Amino acid sequence: MTTKWVYAFEEGNAAMRDLLGGKGANLAEMTGIGLPVPPGFIITTEACLAYLNQGEQFPEGMWDQAVTAMGELAKKMNRQFGDNSDPLLVSVRSGARFSMPGMMDTILNLGLNDEAVKALEARSGDARFAWDAYRRLVQMFGKVVLDIEGHLFEELLDRIKAEEGIQTDPEISAQGWQKVTQWFKDLIKKETGEEFPQDPWQQLERAVEAVFKSWNGKRAVDYRNATGISHDLGTAVNIQTMVFGNVGWDSGSGVAFTRDPSTGERDLFGEYLFNAQGEDVVSGARTPTEVHHLAEEAPEAWKTLSTISDKLEKHYRNMQDMEFTIENGKLWMLQTRNGKRTAAAEVKIAVDMVDEGLISQEEAVSRIEWFQIDQLLHPRFDEEEVAKVGVLAKGLNASPGAAVGKVYFDADTAEEKAKAGEAVILVRPETTPDDVHGMLVAEGILTQHGGATSHAAVVARQLGKPCVAGCEGLRISLKERQFEADGTVVKEGDTLSLDGGTGRVFLGVIPTVAPSFDDQPELQRILDWADQIRRLEVWANADDPDQAARARRYGAQGIGLCRTEHMFLGDRTEKFQQAVLAAERGDRDEFQRVLDDILLPLQREDFYGIFKVMDGLPVIIRLLDPPLHEFLPALEELVEQVAILKTQGKSDPQKEALLATVRDMHEFNPMLGLRGCRLGITMPELNTMQVRAIFEAACDAAKEGTVVKPEVMIPLTSHVNELNRIQPLLEDVAKTVMKEKGIEVEYKFGTMIEIPRAALTAGEIAEVAQFFSFGTNDLTQMAFGISRDDAERKFLLRYADPHDLNILPTNPFQAIDQIGVGRLMQMAVDEGRAARPDLEVGICGEHGGEASSIDFCHRIGLDYVSCSPFRVPVARLAAAHAVINEKRS
């Protein structure tokens, strides 16, 4: 049996996109539901692949089938292809599985030649139309099939307009077009040495070949690389009877969307031009008319278009982007496809379609992509304004959102200026915990170095601040308080605009459009539906009552990570240093005094605020995790200060003592050093103070009727004996406090799983811990043996770049490495639950807000994901998608 390479429109349908391409499948579908589509047929994507794989030969039987199909067209149209006395004309259009803008331009009016053009003129009684049609064929054939540069044709068009003393194409006379056609033919001869083929069958054959070859053209390959479309799909060829929008003023062509693609409003949206063909509408040569005017100017066509628009929407259950042509008052459909739309329109259309009974709630949820939610919740720049200004520099899109403010180069100045009411952009070579107070007050953060998970990026996302990181094109001079980018010098106090969603930096003020959650009722409905579908709970990482309140507004069902170290920053650093220095001196009394009298009340207040906000919901508080020297001045700084004093012949004993302490605490590998539970074990006073603060706050809130569910999290466990050592001690503190306060609260003690050894011995650990929380940032670092901040600067981004080293499919700090790190997680869940069936398991690493990681967490059966408050809506959606994906697979 010979392969079927050719399908008449009647033989296909929308489900056959792989074989017929998107355009062909939809033309077939429209034909099938009885819409007015000019007859035609499709040569399959398989034929294209066969052609390309067989040394550019049509596969056996293909051409015969195409010739037969042309015969069928001839019967329908009552005209013969190749009959110069009454020619049948066709278009040759490419169409792959996915629409690939700019892949191969369509050739119209194929079948015309020096003879047929006269017949067309006689038939239409319109010489201008006939020669315009012919020159279009010669031009498009020359460009698309013969690869002649387009501007050579354009120059000749300019020449004729100059000769005729006119401005636009439609004014060109019949004689003008005739002349141009000859020039185009001469151009082809000159450029290629061959004549424009007069034989319509040869035109057809070469056009089909050109479509096939265009699949491997540079434009197409680049586009597929950029968008991740597979290279082995091939493109189909659509051959379709021509209809003419350029046969006078009762004809025209246009494009329309069934709903407004930018707002989603349910109303036909589009444009048309009378006396125009093909892409004239979008070419910008003439200003098109808004589609509603058709109602007066071509009432019949308008009625048909409105009816078809409704019919297509009901049929496809999605907003459609349509092409139509009106020939002597009669409307023809030339294309339909799901229309591209903004995030806001996507959400509105999905919700409206549920209300209209077209789609289910689940389908509505499945249509929204996570990044669309992201877009809706961050203010963004007005792209029209952006276009006027141009980009100053480009870095990594580290944290989405639009920020405008004045440039400052250090956190202190930023803080001071912000307090004085200025909008501030903090610009740093990179950020460290020392800069957090500046980041807190900044509108946006810009760094020269660092990756998408650098300190700046992580903290910015946590704070919901726009951030452009790793903007290597900047040359920052902290000394001169300025930076240089692309020849422009930006000084302290100059205004910048940052687009964290795209990584673009602009000079000056770009106006923003600012959305918010509360005035997006449609978005809220989508998320409510998502909540009904998902099984994973969504919790948030929040360090203070404000963040917790935001998390709750966005729908968080608990706090999965409250980092207590953030509570020791800012104006509290000094107090905390006092404690650390006392401990290091071995002054136990002073140490305990600072803890009890100064730090305990502060912490209690922090926790109390969070418990109040999270009334009824669990709050996981992590005990102090970072190495203590992070709270002390940097070693180099102190060395320098002391050295300077020395050269001046002065000395400062306090500074020198501090220097000695810092030196003493110095670690070569702080990430693997004295931190986490190791700190609590060697210095239990810190942890007992924190647990006391947690339970005093919890009891106080509970007495007021607040339902508190504190969960104390011990970080960085690697061996069960660490928990055995510290946890009972801390549980005792909890019990003591509850007894003192005379009230019992529901509580848990558990641990982070962030060291591979903990995952490997999860069964043992779960005997002690009541919950696990995967710290996937550290777990990834330790599983890969990669220090994140160093790696992203040096090699990791290249590792994950498909156009560079291409060693990793993605950056494992952005999406969980499911095969490796994920295996550790899976093991820990299974063995942990085997030991303790009601073990609560979640994730609090940054991956908790990333869609593919959330899908993975769902599949391995976690109870919740915890992410930054701003990511909560995204996570709610992604968790619902995980359920839908599971059902589908």
Ligand code: ADP
């Ligand atoms: P693209 O994929 O770039 O949109 P199309 O194949 O849709 O290319 O064609 C380009 C233009 O030519 C469109 O405006 C389309 O409506 C028009 N066109 C294509 N085939 C025909 C035809 N048979 N009759 C009239 N116009 C056509």
Ligand code: MG
């Ligand atoms: Mg095109």
Ligand code: MG
């Ligand atoms: Mg099109």
